[in-house]
Amino acid sequence: MDFKDTPEQAKFRKTCRxxxxxxxxxxxxxxxxxxxxxxxxxxxxxxxxxxxDAGWAxxxxxxxxxGIGASAIERIIWAEEESKFNVPKGIFxxxxxxxxxxxxxxxxxxxKARYLPPMAEGKEIWCQLFSEPSAGSDVAGxxxxxxxxxxxxxxNGQKVWTSGAHFSDYGILVVRHDPNLEKHKGMTFFFxxxxxxGIEVKPIKQITGGSSFNEVxxxxxxxxxxxxxxxxxxxxxxxxxxxMNERLAVGDANGADVQDAFRWAKKQDDxxxxxxxxxxVRSSIADWYCEANGLKNTKLRTMSxxxxxxxxxxxxxxxxxxxxxxxxxxxxxxxxxxxxxxxxKTDDPEIQSFQNAWLGAPGLRIAGGTDExxxxxxxxxxxxxxxxxxxxxxxxxxDIPSGNS
Amino acid sequence: MLYFSAVASxxxxxxxxxxxxQRVYMNLDFSDDQKFLQSEAKKFLEKEESVKRSRGILExxxxxxxxxxxxxxxxxxxxxxxxxxxxxxxxGHLELCVIAEELGRYLAPVPFSSSVYLFTEALIKxxxxxxxxxxxxxxxxxxxxxxxxxxxxxxxxxxNNIKTEVSNELIxxxxxxxxxxxxxxxxxxVCKSSKGIDLRLVDLSCKEVSINQIENIDGSRGHYSIExxxxxxxxxxxxxxxWILYExxxxxxxxxxSFEQIGGSQxxxxxxxxxxxxxxxxxxxxxxxxxxxxxxxxxxxxxTLAKSNSYYAAWALxxxxxxxxxxxxxxxxxxxxxxxxxSKENIQTHxxxxxxxxxxxxLFYKRSKLLSLNIGSLANWKEKLVSNLEQSNIN
Numbered sequence: 001m002d003f004k005d006t007p008e009q010a011k012f013r014k015t016c017r018x019x020x021x022x023x024x025x026x027x028x029x030x031x032x033x034x035x036x037x038x039x040x041x042x043x044x045x046x047x048x049x050x051x052x053d054a055g056w057a058x059x060x061x062x063x064x065x066x067g068i069g070a071s072a073i074e075r076i077i078w079a080e081e082e083s084k085f086n087v088p089k090g091i092f093x094x095x096x097x098x099x100x101x102x103x104x105x106x107x108x109x110x111x112k113a114r115y116l117p118p119m120a121e122g123k124e125i126w127c128q129l130f131s132e133p134s135a136g137s138d139v140a141g142x143x144x145x146x147x148x149x150x151x152x153x154x155x156n157g158q159k160v161w162t163s164g165a166h167f168s169d170y171g172i173l174v175v176r177h178d179p180n181l182e183k184h185k186g187m188t189f190f191f192x193x194x195x196x197x198g199i200e201v202k203p204i205k206q207i208t209g210g211s212s213f214n215e216v217x218x219x220x221x222x223x224x225x226x227x228x229x230x231x232x233x234x235x236x237x238x239x240x241x242x243x244m245n246e247r248l249a250v251g252d253a254n255g256a257d258v259q260d261a262f263r264w265a266k267k268q269d270d271x272x273x274x275x276x277x278x279x280x281v282r283s284s285i286a287d288w289y290c291e292a293n294g295l296k297n298t299k300l301r302t303m304s305x306x307x308x309x310x311x312x313x314x315x316x317x318x319x320x321x322x323x324x325x326x327x328x329x330x331x332x333x334x335x336x337x338x339x340x341x342x343x344x345k346t347d348d349p350e351i352q353s354f355q356n357a358w359l360g361a362p363g364l365r366i367a368g369g370t371d372e373x374x375x376x377x378x379x380x381x382x383x384x385x386x387x388x389x390x391x392x393x394x395x396x397x398x399d400i401p402s403g404n405s
Numbered sequence: 406m407l408y409f410s411a412v413a414s415x416x417x418x419x420x421x422x423x424x425x426x427q428r429v430y431m432n433l434d435f436s437d438d439q440k441f442l443q444s445e446a447k448k449f450l451e452k453e454e455s456v457k458r459s460r461g462i463l464e465x466x467x468x469x470x471x472x473x474x475x476x477x478x479x480x481x482x483x484x485x486x487x488x489x490x491x492x493x494x495x496x497g498h499l500e501l502c503v504i505a506e507e508l509g510r511y512l513a514p515v516p517f518s519s520s521v522y523l524f525t526e527a528l529i530k531x532x533x534x535x536x537x538x539x540x541x542x543x544x545x546x547x548x549x550x551x552x553x554x555x556x557x558x559x560x561x562x563x564x565n566n567i568k569t570e571v572s573n574e575l576i577x578x579x580x581x582x583x584x585x586x587x588x589x590x591x592x593x594x595v596c597k598s599s600k601g602i603d604l605r606l607v608d609l610s611c612k613e614v615s616i617n618q619i620e621n622i623d624g625s626r627g628h629y630s631i632e633x634x635x636x637x638x639x640x641x642x643x644x645x646x647x648w649i650l651y652e653x654x655x656x657x658x659x660x661x662x663s664f665e666q667i668g669g670s671q672x673x674x675x676x677x678x679x680x681x682x683x684x685x686x687x688x689x690x691x692x693x694x695x696x697x698x699x700x701x702x703x704x705x706x707x708x709t710l711a712k713s714n715s716y717y718a719a720w721a722l723x724x725x726x727x728x729x730x731x732x733x734x735x736x737x738x739x740x741x742x743x744x745x746x747x748s749k750e751n752i753q754t755h756x757x758x759x760x761x762x763x764x765x766x767x768l769f770y771k772r773s774k775l776l777s778l779n780i781g782s783l784a785n786w787k788e789k790l791v792s793n794l795e796q797s798n799i800n
């Protein structure tokens with residue numbers, strides 16, 4: 001056991017670090033949201049462009065698409081170093097993390113040459129159109145229709161929870177081309193121009209008050225058959241590629257963590273004593289410390305496997321369940337520690353971070369696979385338990401009860 | 406799709422240690438040799454039907470399996486960490502960790518934790534040269550088996566409530582809840598001296614010492630009282646400094662205990678998974694119901710956290726990192742929680758069968774509690790973790 005880079009890795013880390021130091025600010029511990037009152041989209045695009053020009057935007061991609069052909073471990077080293085800097089996040093990750101890999105695998109060479117570099121550069125933003133009002137955890141239950149019309153497909157229906165649809169240029173889409181087939185077999189996958197006629201994007205107001213995702217309505221939207229990814233009927237197979245990438249992509253909860261709770265407990269008053277002297281607070285901090293470090297050390301194990309060129313084990317599948325619940329509990333702890341005043345909005349960035357954690361965590365426990373779906377996945381794919389009973393197995397899609405038709 | 410920062414999955418503070426002497430890559434894992442040792446240990450304990458032996462001891466008046474213990478001694482495991490100059494194998498803590506995981510998995514009814522993690526480690530670290538020369542080779546051959554005695558009453562021992570006293574090298578007092586004394590020939594006694602707390606070595610066969618078995622909840626391992634009436638002793642470490650040494654010994658031992666605990670957790674989880682696949686209710690395996698699936702997934706999550714924290718603690722132990730007190734407490738708390746969860750939910754998954762004497766579920770449940778109390782309770786280790794965090798100013 002040891003924790004150190006090989007000389008090559010150390011050299012690579014230094015290259016990352018040197019570039020970041022020249023181009024970004026190190027995090028200080030308590031981050032004020034300095035991007036709050038400015039044109040965040042533009043700031044994020046500028047940062048992405050800067051990374052792209054230096055080769056860091058999608059470093060594991062081949063050179064012709066704007067990468068530097070980096071290895072998995074180099075990608076992790078870059079991410080580790082970048083995470084120490086205060087840089088804009090949250091605009092490109094869907095496109096780069098989910099649309100990118102699907103285009104890489106299923107698009108034609110001409111399409112890849114056309115779409116991948118601007119995606120990496122941040123010039124064109126991509127979103128992912130999967131979930132529907134009646135297809136959430138059971139995303140294969142989606143009903144938006146595609147009907148073939150000569151060399152085109154005509155799309156009608158509705159998508160929901162589409163992050164970034166309001167500022168996206170392109171999207172990846174899975175729709176039902178044949179409701180007479182079984183649900184997993186009747187789907188086809190496309191990419192499309194989000195500016196196409198017939199698309200209407202309506203932001204959804206979240207419990208945080210913000211709107212980062214949308215409803216997207218399709219009325220007779222035309223997609224050329226050349227923008228189909230995979231064969232007709234392969235939509236689920238292609239979607240799975242994306243969902244696998246999403247599970248890798250949606251990981252650790254960003255936000256208040258055990259070190260924030262600990263720092264806070266040392267200075268917050270509890271009936272004349274520091275809150276850290278409170279036994280129940282100490283017990284909670286011990287629990288969160290074990291969870292936070294359990295995840296950190298789990299990642300080190302994953303990295304160890306990658307570093308040896310092996311496929312990591314399934315242990316990373318626990319990340320989102322643990323971190324989202326920890327985030328919710330830490331947010332609640334911070335607010336509770338303020339007693340009645342915990343409900344008040346304030347400029348104090350530490351208090352804000354607890355309130356944001358508490359408000360945002362319910363979303364994280366749902367996004368990219370609910371806690372319950374992830375536990376099913378652990379149970380079925382890691383522990384080898386039988387698949388859930390499926391009442392719709394073998395039925396033509398059109399005959400499946402949906403509760404709202 | 407709802408969306409949260411995609412790169413965040415890789416977003417954590419890495420721990421990178423630079424070491425100028427070796428060229429090794431990032432590696433929070435055991436070496437191939439260590440994994441080989443582990444698989445040999447697994448084969449051995451499987452072949453020896455260690456779990457069955459554990460039940461045998463539970464149902465007998467004995468408190469350890471001497472036959473299995475002698476075989477373990479022949480394999481050299483009691484001398485793994487003992488330097489070659491004292492006739493041991495001179496291997497490291499990592500080798501001990503992989504053995505501990507297998508002993509835990511197979512509920513080995515032997516005094517290994519008391520004699521190796523506590524007694525032997527204490528002597529290696531704090532024994533005088535004279536004591537080491539006398540005792541260490543005998544620990545390798547099994548002539549000496551050790552334990553550690555600290556508790557005196559039905560509450561947690563602290564440096565303020567130890568009453569057993571030493572004066573002129575002679576100890577007077579009574580210890581209770583001392584593990585594994587049927588096998589032990591010697592014990593380290595935590596006692597009060599004119600200078601504070603001392604650690605002292607006592608030969609349990611001397612006439613001033615009387616030992617009595619106290620019935621316990623997990624009969625596959627024994628607990629005893631040690632009564633000392635002017636028992637002769639020899640000092641370990643500095644006089645008056647004993648409590649600090651004791652804390653340091655149990656910090657090391659906590660890592661090894663946590664490996665036994667993750668071994669046991671894995672065994673309990675495996676048992677529950679097998680049963681959930683085989684047992685049918687309402688026409689389907691019970692493992693196809695989410696009530697059971699989610700329970701088993703929770704067990705897997707707890708075990709994975711505990712395992713990763715134990716790996717990190719193993720590294721801290723083997724490399725004598727200043728992070729050991731925090732890392733050991735983190736591993737210990739996670740592993741205690743994981744084993745308690747896995748062993749109790751294994752019973753729950755088995756339904757009524759899980760509550761019977763016939764099924765093995767209770768062996769894991771009981772061993773889980775024994776291991777979680779043996780070097781101090783969960784609450785105590787949580788407190789140790791947070792006070793260590795305060796001292797090391799980690800934030």
